[in-house]
Amino acid sequence: MQAIGLIVEDDFQVMGLATLSAFEFANAVLHREAYRVTVMSENPGLVRASIGLAIETAPLGDMPDTLVLIGQLRPRPTSAALRDYLVRAGVEARRIAGICTGAFALAAAGLLDGRAATTHWGHARTLQDRFPRVRVDADKIFIVDGKIWTSAGMTAGIDLALALIEEDHGSEVARNVARRLVVYHRRPGGQSQFSTLLELEPRSDRVRRALIYAKENLANPLSVDELAAAASLSPRQFSRLFRDETGQSPAKAVEQLRIEAARILIKDGRHPLDTIARDAGFADRNRMRRAFIRSYGHPPLSLRRSLRLIDGVRGG
Structure with missing residues (x-):
């Protein structure tokens, strides 16, 4: 069983939660609990999405195998506590992913220094301006650079989750999960955004x-x-x-x-x-x-x- 930690903060983009379904259906396809997902935040309890609904969260604690940071509609400054946790993740977690503007927090923690990364095309220039040591590529659905994964916004998080599942369990499992999600199996990371x-x-x-x-x-x-x-x-x-x-x-x-x-x-x-x-x-x-x-x-x-x-x- 692999632990997936999903980090959300106030005003997170609710579409990022779609990644939960990918791991849920992977468990169904494999007929076992291959993934156990915990939704976490710096301030545990109810965390509100940008659309107003709230989700119950656990505190940042034991480091999961794979850490996934959900972005916000507009990137906010990263707190010292979250930045420290991400720095620790850079050493302890097997994989770290930032969906949409989640890349900003990864960059603030120094995890993207010298790496290729992407984000929603509408925020790519801001990411590059704020963090010049990051090699921002606004023309990709998702990018893998070492243990760091970043994706564009909205539905691109599903493509990233399917790629994580494919890395763990092979293409056939990922295809079956995609079919259950009624999505195309999966768009390649190099596919263009609206560049x-x-x-x-x-x-x-x-x-x-x-x-x-x-x-x-x-x-x-x-x-x-x-x-x-x-x-x-x-x-x-x-x-x-x-x-x-x-x-x-x-x-x-x-x-x-x-x-x-x-x-x-x-x-x-x-x-x-x-x-x-x-x-x-x-x-x-x-x-x-x-x-x-x-x-x-x-x-x-x-x-x-x-x-x-x-x-x-x-x-x-």
Whole structure:
């Protein structure tokens, strides 16, 4: 039996509790208590989530095998007591995980110094600014660096929990748990968050609405007129506002969204490049190739070959 310690603090994000179900169903799949979960906090008793409901917690005590820190909607300063407990965990726990903004507390304890880590894309820049010794990658669902695991926000915590279960009990058990949770088995840690939207970081709802429309309709031509209509602006107003807020033209932003979508499909490895070019909204494979070279300096075929090489090394 492995002990899982789940740490929550006031205003924790309730979606993080979904990880409890992953370990619960792992016990059901294995027909034994493979995991015993304790929800803990610095101040034991009732701890309130950001939405208002409360959960009973135990005090920080004996170190569990795996410590999981649930994030908050907005990261708060880490108390000295929690920081000391996390420093101790860095020595005593087998694994330590931070879900969403839980990475901020891990960073405050020095556990992410020199390591790669991720968090919710909306907080990635803040994490990097506050903790420059952390190698923040906002483009990942979750990252494993040694004994430290970090994930993006919301449902990415489930992907992290499934990966923990897979490490402990194999892929078949993790697949069965995913089926019981009615989720995809599991998204790979390297899958992208909304990185292009993060980089563009529009300030107004109208430009943000146009970008979301573009991301959801890549098969469309996505002309300036079409995007302006999604933003409820004239084409001239939209082009000026878009460049003011993002620093680039709508056409360039759409190309980045198409490249991002194509890259995810290439990593998936199940589709020919012609199909990927069409699904990502490129007119043909050659246009996709030129866009990849402009952005990455190499064609999509090179990305596919490198991924196959990595898979071959892992398989060996």
